[in-house]
Amino acid sequence: MKRTIELNGNRYEMPAEVGNVEELLSHLELAERIVIVELNRDILAKDAYDKPINDRDQIEIIHFVGGG
Amino acid sequence: MSERYSRQELFAPIGEEGQRRIRATSVFVLGAGALGSSGAEMLVRAGVGRLSIVDRDIIEWTNLHRQQLYTEQDVVEQLPKAVAAEKRLTAINGDVNVTGIVIDVTTQNVLDLMDGHDVVLDATDNIETRLLANDAALKLGIPFFMGACVGSYGLTFPIGIKEDQPCLHCLLETLPSQTLTCDTVGVISPIVVTTAARQVADMLKYVTGTPFEPKLESADLWTGDRASIGVASMKKSGCPSCSENAVYPFLSARESMKTAVLCGRDTVQLSWPGSRKFELIPFADSIQGTVSKLIHNPHLVACEYNGHRIVLFRDGRMLVHGTKDIVTAKKIAAGLLG
């Protein structure tokens, strides 16, 4: 089943192998980073990253970086 | 009335009253690298009353593509960033009381440095110093405008504006063992300017008394990704940095030699506590026969030694270029300083 979500303001076709938020973070190479994730306008707690991602979900991810 | 700020005063949300408030503002800029250059220039042009800018580093060729206050001549003269920044910012707006301070911000000096300012612009290049500044600003009750960027990506968040909002410590549930740096992934100037612009816009809103809701915001200028998250729910009631019973854990550390691998550079910094004093001219004399390309000015001594370029600053810090290995750097310091 094809799922199209909005990721950080852009249209994003979900890869077939990505089912939940945790897998999305790995796919985006953010698994090792400190991130804050918002799913459909609610901040997700770390223990809720196994939540499945559905078609038309709206996700925002902000990761912390060091530079400046 | 000076015409200088007329276009800024014509902007209705600022107006003449807003301009007076900007003028009455004293800003502390933590870092004179990329974000510090860009943010400080905007603030000085906007007409703040006083601006202090602190930095531990000297200007390098690798800085010039993004650190807008500096010139080729500054690199040739090996000027400390804070010295060159003060000179350039004063030339831009002589009405602003600008002070550049060449110093490494540590647990021992951060409160003294920051005290007496109204707002803090975060322009540091590493997360440890950012958390130290978060604690210091919260303890002093000064709003702290966080900003960070690498690659084409940057993020901002204003801290200490509203009681119900989290601090940086609340947001970082666990401390990162390693963050992305300009060393590992590079950086482009457009994201520097964008990130600094957001910090300064929030700061101007704050100092002119414009109510606004603090948001954690990010932008990636290469991919077009952007995010804006209201993070009030992440405020921790027992946060050691911002709760009623705060202990400011990042402000306490024992006095000892500190080491750091610098962002974006193949360089180790060694710094000694204030109790160890360095006299530059005797030091330069003592190493004359040992090193090559020796130069010194009132701020520092620089030389080459065992294939490394070494810079010793008056405030008791040494930069060892050409290595990321702290032990190698310590050996070199021991070799030159005993």
Ligand SMILES: [Zn+2]
């Ligand atoms: Zn906090």
